[in-house]
Amino acid sequence: MPGLTQGSALSEQNEKVLSPRQMALRRFVSHKAAVVSCIIIGVLALFVILAPFTARYGVNQSVQAPPNSFLSPRSNAWLGTDDIGRDLYSRLIYGVRVSLLIGLASAVISVTLGALVGAVAGFRGGKFDDILMRVTDLFLAFPFLVTLLVVRNVLGGLPWLKPLTGEMNSVRFIIVLFSIFGWMGVARIVRGQVLSLKEREFVEAARAVGASRRYIITRHLLPNSVGPIMVALTFSVVGSIIGESTLAFFGYGPQAGDGATSLGILVGAAKGAVQTGFWWLAVFPCLMLIIVALSINFIGDALRDATDPRLDRGA
Amino acid sequence: MLRYILRRLAWSVPTLLLVTFLVYIALRIGTNPVESYKRVNPRASRAKIQQYIDVNGLDPNFIQGYFKWLKNFITGDWAPSIKGRREVWPALKDAMANTLRLGIAATVVGIFFGLIFGVLAALRPGGRRDVFINTSAFVGISIPPFISAILLQLLFAVYWQRWFGFSLFPTSGVYPAGHTGFDLFLMLKFMALPTIIVAIQIIATYSRYMRSSLLDVLNSDYMRTARSKGISERRILIKHGMRNALIPVVTIAALDVGSIVGGLIITENIFSYPGMGLYFLKSFGEGDFPLLMPWMVVIVASILLFNLIADISYAWLDPRIRLE
Amino acid sequence: MTEKVLEIRDLRVTFETPSGPLEAVRGVDLDVSAGELLGVVGESGSGKSVTFLATMGLLPARARVTGSVLLAGEQLIGASNKYMRSVRGRLLSMIFQDPLSALNPVHRIGNQIAEMLQSHQDLSKRDAEKRAIELLDIVGIPQPSERATQFPHEFSGGMRQRVVIAIAIANNPKVLIADEPTTALDVTVQAQILEVIERVQERFGTAVVLITHDLGVIARVADRVNVMYAGRNVEQGTIDSLFDHPSHPYTRGLLASLPEPGKQRLKPITGFPPNMLNPPKGCAFHTRCEYAAEVCKLDLPELQTFGDLQTACVRAKELPKAESRV
Ligand SMILES: Nc1ncnc2c1ncn2[C@@H]1O[C@H](COP(=O)(O)OP(=O)(O)OP(=O)(O)O)[C@@H](O)[C@H]1O
Ligand code: SF4
Ligand SMILES: [Mg+2]
Secondary structure, X not given: OOOOOOOOOOOOOOOOOOOHHHHHHHHHHOOHHHHHHHHHHHHHXXXXXXXXXXXXXXXXXXXXXXXXXXXXXXXXXXXOEOOOOEEHHHHHHHHHHHHHHXXXXXXXXXXXXXXXXXXXXXXXXXXXXXXXXXXXXXXXXOOHHHHHHHHHHHHHHOHHHHXXXXXXXXXXXXXXXXXXXXXXXXXXHHHHHHHHHHHOHHHHHHXXXXXXXXXXXXXXXXXXXXXXXXXXXXXXXXXXXXXXXXXXXXXXXXXXXXXXXXXXXXXXHHHHHHHHOOHHHHHHHHHHHHHHXXXXXXXXXXXXXXXXXXXXXXX | OHHHHHHHHHHHHHHHHHHHHHHHHHHHHHHOHHHHHHHHOOOOOHHHHHHHHHHHOOOOOHHHHHHHHHXXXXXXXXXXXXXXXXXXXXXXXXXXXHHHHHHHHHHHHHHHHHHHHHHHHHHOOOOHHHHHHHHHHHHHHHOOHXXXXXXXXXXXXXXXXXXXXXXXXXXXXXXXXXXXXXOHHHHHHHHHHHHHHHHHHHHHHHHHHHHHHHHHHHOOHHHHHHHHOOOOXXXXXXHHHHHHHHHHHHHHHHHOHHHHHXXXXXXXXXXXXXXXXXXXXXXXXXXXXXXXXXXHHHHHHHHHHHHHHHHHHHHHHOOOOOOO | OOOEEEEEEEEEEEEEEOOEEEEEEEEEEEEEEOOOXXXXXXOOOOOHHHHHHHHHOOOOOOEEEEEEEEEOOEEOOOOOHHHHHHHEOOOEEEEOOOHHHHOOOOOOHHHHXXXXXXXXXXXXXHHHHHHHHHHHHHOXXXXXHHHOXXXXXXXXXXXXXXXXXXXXXXXXXXXXXXEOOOOOOOHHHHHHHHHHHHHHHHHHOOEEEEEEOOHHHHHHHOOEEEEEEOOEEEEEEEHHHHHHOOOOHHHHHHHHOOOOOOOOOOOOOOOOOOOOOOOOOOOXXXXXXXXXXXXXXXXXXXOEEEOOEEEOOOOOOOOOOOOOOO
């Protein structure tokens, strides 16, 4: 275009130039639902970490001498009691504790695994990449619950995996199971990210100066994938928490040895409470699961908006 | 086009074989069919057990066993269920019919409302209606179906009965116990709640797809061209907007059978609705290999079929795609 | 003087943005005579597109438009949607920059032209299709009857822009607005598209408004030129007088930065276009003008006639004469 200076009308518009991270933070904070969700999750986390103080009863303790079963909400049992007289409020705290642990642990494992596999697949391409895509396609096409149950049983049916997975009804087993499920989605995301980043110049430049593959992956590609990985991590936490509840709901979850509980176990018990009409046993665990799932999803959604450069336009 | 379809169908045979082989291995490891048989039939004779192993292809060697199973499966020599020696095909057929009924009802309702809500949201992006629809949809996807099932069941089936003296929607089955024959009204009444629960998920998912897809289209240059022609807004939306916006949505929809079936399984279980989901959960719980394998074949085949439908509809809607 | 088909008076367009109101067009006066080719130049963001989108009634609802636009004597600003729909495509047509995305990918070329015809004329489908093929022929597309049944992705960029022109002229409009119709195309194709536009202008007597960055293009095809800066027109006149003795310092700068045989150095205008959220007071060009004085910062200069040019510069009379370029 001869004849005209090409200048951006926007160049003077932002008096203060924000770093990408500051801009992302700003976008995140502008999501009101996400901020509220952060607060909710924070409070929940506090309650759960301080369980010895916040819970009113032990996990296996009855609120009073019999008759104590199926008490509706009252002063000594704010959310009522279950079939053997245990306080639902306290058990919810213990339950959320276990569920958050399952969610976080399996999310961290699966995201780490998925990020590595995805980065390698995206970077190397070829056979490895093909097989990875086929396998994940297969898993994603199947109904989730079916795959979950079958894989769960396969894991439990391989004796040589015992040292890693523990008993089939242990919390450890559940964490391993969801780690196995979670990595695939993350691997696909990171792979896509790597494929697009690979095209960009700075990786070319790094290659040109002879940087090793490992160096490029750890120094360039992974840091640039931090946004999508964090988003995947968040959604993976919800996925595992809901997955655990689903398993427990159908009777395949962790077993409540010693009265230990999880959100899934409590929700599973809700099924029985529906017909009998002990509404508190159904409503409170379900509400708790909804709150947890919704809050984390809102956070993930806001994170995605905040870190997705495609949404940079406007504002 | 026809050649493409035939080739795809031909290709789906090896895929089907490979996937069923994987499923065969997974079920052999995961459910240990021989042990399950002995557990269910503790007094079975040696010969009986051997016969069970032979018909089902449960040889110690997985590859040999798989081909044995395959041969019997193709020739129609299906083993009866381990519990009660029931014929598999009639049970599977009934389950398929029931699930198709529920699945089609939920999908039609779900996609219809999902698309409408998506369009309504996209027409005024950022407006109050958009925020409401989009947030509700977000909440809808965040709530797992068994949670909404429990809560709706509690409200409409149990407490409705307590408060108003009659139950609005029944909580289980296709017909009340002891009912025989066909009764459309009764059937619809029994199907209402499970349909709603599966449909909620579909509505939530598709309103979001449709919204973002239509937003992309509405911001495109060819929509501006259409507007500069001076044709009516309605015609612009329907002729130029919807057709383009539906391309990605239809594709996703056909690829989504897996998750719809997933929702059906959970819902059927909660409502004791005798479909594919209940069938699966029951036979899986008992490790009933003869019931499970045909079920898996049906599921894999329908996923492959819908994949093909996705590709065909994509090519049909979008002239840029040529099926070679 | 020939009959004026389009008369824009004091047109103002304000967008509500998150950072406050943005006045993108700040009082534009502009005339288009029947059958003429008017060039509109100006830097990116000077409000060229917004001016004519407002004329077409195609701005988003959050844009506030005031002033007056008379098309063949009828007021368009504030006209009903229904009336604007009947104007668009019939009396006024617009071509946009990117031909690759301007056509709907799922409809056949012939149908996209026929749609334009049928929405303003009482034509049967058959006749509309026949006419569509004729139009494809007019804009220089070989084998028009086969091409009409094809989809946009089967056309090259230049061919698509021809189709877009065919759509725009289908109802023989009074004014054809071409918003950077060649920017996205190869240089050789650019020339062909300009030829098509000129041919249409001559054959049908259509008035054409050609928006561009490229003064070279203007010099080649335009009868008159309108120079825009920061949402205002700062100078207008016939092509000869403007190129011969530009008066406004901005126009002089534009011409000085034009490459030319025998010229050693291009002299680009320094500095950046103003931020339209908060434009400079007075003459918006004073931040970059080499003749700027205190008086320039006081009031917005209005267009005034100096010989055969109209110029919006308070110091226009005092400035040294520009060296002749012709
Ligand atoms: N829809 C809109 N919302 C807000 N601001 C807008 C909108 N459209 C245009 N603007 C602003 O109006 C101003 C003028 O834009 P316009 O598109 O008319 O410039 P132009 O002269 O056509 O530039 P170009 O040569 O880049 O096409 C710019 O500052 C732009 O940011
Ligand atoms: S008014 Fe002043 S600042 Fe503006 S162009 Fe004329 S001389 Fe330059
Ligand atoms: Mg423009």
